[in-house]
Amino acid sequence: xxxxxxxxxxxxxxxxxxxxxxxxxxxxxxxxxxxxxxxxxxxxxxxxxxxxxxxxxxxxxxxxxxxxxxxxxxxxxxxxxxxxxxxxxxxxxxxxxxxxxxxxxxxxxxxxxxxxxxxxxxxxxxxxxxxxxxxxxxxxxxxxxxxxxxxxxxxxxxxxxxxxxxxxxxxxxxxxxxxxxxxxxxxxxxxxxxxxxxxxxxxxxxxxxxxxxxxxxxxxxxxxxxxxxxxxxxxxxxxxxxxxxxxxxxxxxxxxxxxxxxxxxxxxxxxxxxxxxxxxxxxxxxxxxxxxxxxxx
Amino acid sequence: xxxxxxxxxxxxxxxxxxxxxxxxxxxxxxxxxxxxxxxxxxxxxxxxxxxxxxxxxxxxxxxxxxxxxxxxxxxxxxxxxxxxxxxxxxxxxxxxxxxxxxxxxxxxxxxxxxxxxxxxxxxxxxxxxxxxxxxxxxxxxxxxxxxxxxxxxxxxxxxxxxxxxxxxxxxxxxxxxxxxxxxxxxxxxxxxxxxxxxxxxxxxxxxxxxxxxxxxxxxxxxxxxxxxxxxxxxxxxxxxxxxxxxxxxxxxxxxxxxxxxxxxxxxxxxxxxxxxxxxxxxxxxxxxxxxxxxxxxxxxxxxxxxxxxxxxx
Numbered sequence: 001x002x003x004x005x006x007x008x009x010x011x012x013x014x015x016x017x018x019x020x021x022x023x024x025x026x027x028x029x030x031x032x033x034x035x036x037x038x039x040x041x042x043x044x045x046x047x048x049x050x051x052x053x054x055x056x057x058x059x060x061x062x063x064x065x066x067x068x069x070x071x072x073x074x075x076x077x078x079x080x081x082x083x084x085x086x087x088x089x090x091x092x093x094x095x096x097x098x099x100x101x102x103x104x105x106x107x108x109x110x111x112x113x114x115x116x117x118x119x120x121x122x123x124x125x126x127x128x129x130x131x132x133x134x135x136x137x138x139x140x141x142x143x144x145x146x147x148x149x150x151x152x153x154x155x156x157x158x159x160x161x162x163x164x165x166x167x168x169x170x171x172x173x174x175x176x177x178x179x180x181x182x183x184x185x186x187x188x189x190x191x192x193x194x195x196x197x198x199x200x201x202x203x204x205x206x207x208x209x210x211x212x213x214x215x216x217x218x219x220x221x222x223x224x225x226x227x228x229x230x231x232x233x234x235x236x237x238x239x240x241x242x243x244x245x246x247x248x249x250x251x252x253x254x255x256x257x258x259x260x261x262x263x264x265x266x267x268x269x270x271x272x273x274x275x276x277x278x279x280x281x282x283x284x285x286x287x288x289x290x291x292x293x294x295x296x297x
Numbered sequence: 298x299x300x301x302x303x304x305x306x307x308x309x310x311x312x313x314x315x316x317x318x319x320x321x322x323x324x325x326x327x328x329x330x331x332x333x334x335x336x337x338x339x340x341x342x343x344x345x346x347x348x349x350x351x352x353x354x355x356x357x358x359x360x361x362x363x364x365x366x367x368x369x370x371x372x373x374x375x376x377x378x379x380x381x382x383x384x385x386x387x388x389x390x391x392x393x394x395x396x397x398x399x400x401x402x403x404x405x406x407x408x409x410x411x412x413x414x415x416x417x418x419x420x421x422x423x424x425x426x427x428x429x430x431x432x433x434x435x436x437x438x439x440x441x442x443x444x445x446x447x448x449x450x451x452x453x454x455x456x457x458x459x460x461x462x463x464x465x466x467x468x469x470x471x472x473x474x475x476x477x478x479x480x481x482x483x484x485x486x487x488x489x490x491x492x493x494x495x496x497x498x499x500x501x502x503x504x505x506x507x508x509x510x511x512x513x514x515x516x517x518x519x520x521x522x523x524x525x526x527x528x529x530x531x532x533x534x535x536x537x538x539x540x541x542x543x544x545x546x547x548x549x550x551x552x553x554x555x556x557x558x559x560x561x562x563x564x565x566x567x568x569x570x571x572x573x574x575x576x577x578x579x580x581x582x583x584x585x586x587x588x589x590x591x592x593x594x595x596x597x598x599x600x601x602x603x604x605x606x607x608x609x610x
Contacts (some may be wrong), residue, residue: 146571
């Protein structure tokens, strides 16, 4: 349904927050990219070294220590169940990054072949794009909430639920690149030389989609981390005992007036993580697509 | 142009059919038997079978789909499994809080974002521009609920200016309504403000280089008239698009904002329905929002054809 006006100036095709942004950004100073890289590296290290960084078991309940303030024993205090907030937040980085990376990789892995086929075979294109239009019409968050709560609340279902609304975006992007590339002389030459269709798709058409896919993948990663947190926050995410940033905030809600730090630390890290991934995505786009940068700055 | 209108309207029908099919399959194929939910734990197999027959769940899937589709077309969205109220009635009861929230948020967005974008474009490359753009990246990356809690902490808890949570209908007076709607509306509009300020700026920058802007300045029009009357008007089309495509953003924002601020609107309705596995309510809400999304995008496409004479189909 968007294809009809996609040639129109700035009309963004995406639904997600970051994809809209991707069309409108501007040049960024190098220092910002560097800072974003440092922040993200730090968060990744926290996730990798969580068992060494955490000083308590993130799951250990201790009713006697409920809602303790910050101190030397519990660095950021404890949550309503007496669990150490600092250790939970450290482990939460693992959940967020797993979801972000997992969703980005799988949605690209599924969307890429679909987009290649849709761009190349006209009949398949008509059917496939109608299905994608239908999927895109359903607000992603509603689709994700419905999928999670109608199945079960495991890490896998959450990832699938977040991935499903992302796939149409990837398919659209790849398809539009294929449609543009297949008009090129080198593709025509390859067809005339009798290149087999799978080889044509993979060796000649696929490479042109890589640069925009890398950028898109970054934005999907950021948006998946955000969606996971929202799902957990609404109570439709990964099982509540899992220390994810969304779950930590969701549990802190009731005690928010009493102890705002239950929400703020996780919220701060979540925001920093999403912000730095988005900024890196913007830099990647500027580097990979200089034309877009010129037009927008 | 008329033929294009008809074609474009007809093209949205298969999209809605796909949505309907998807929603149907999602709910029917997911584990968890609605009959078992209604009957409760103590039900005998015969009772279950009776409930299933009454709901039409014993029919083959494709028959169920067409029966269900026929009901939808006639405007029958079913009754809630939990409260036994017709779904449309439930949705009707929740429209006011969500509607007020959305309208006030939109108002904030337009009042704040468009001037910010215009100013940023006007000061292109200078400090004010950079400030607005950085603020918009941040406003974009901070999750809605974090912004909500920050606002509550600042304006409700520290300063004590506004109530923490809740909703009052406009019919109960302006002051109680306004005091409770300001924070949630600001929360909801934060992403929109970031997005539309950016879009306005980008779109204004393209227009500001045009010859007619130079002409307008050369004939001595005040700068404000140049910016708002000449430039902004021509920059409006892409801004309109973002408002439309941002609709999905608004939905997710509404769901979260209503949870943070305890507002009994549509967002809460869907979260509650999903947690209780109230199938008809989930179905109806997803279908209605998807339908709204399709209609909004349809209107935007059509408005292009009307407003921009360069577009020919």
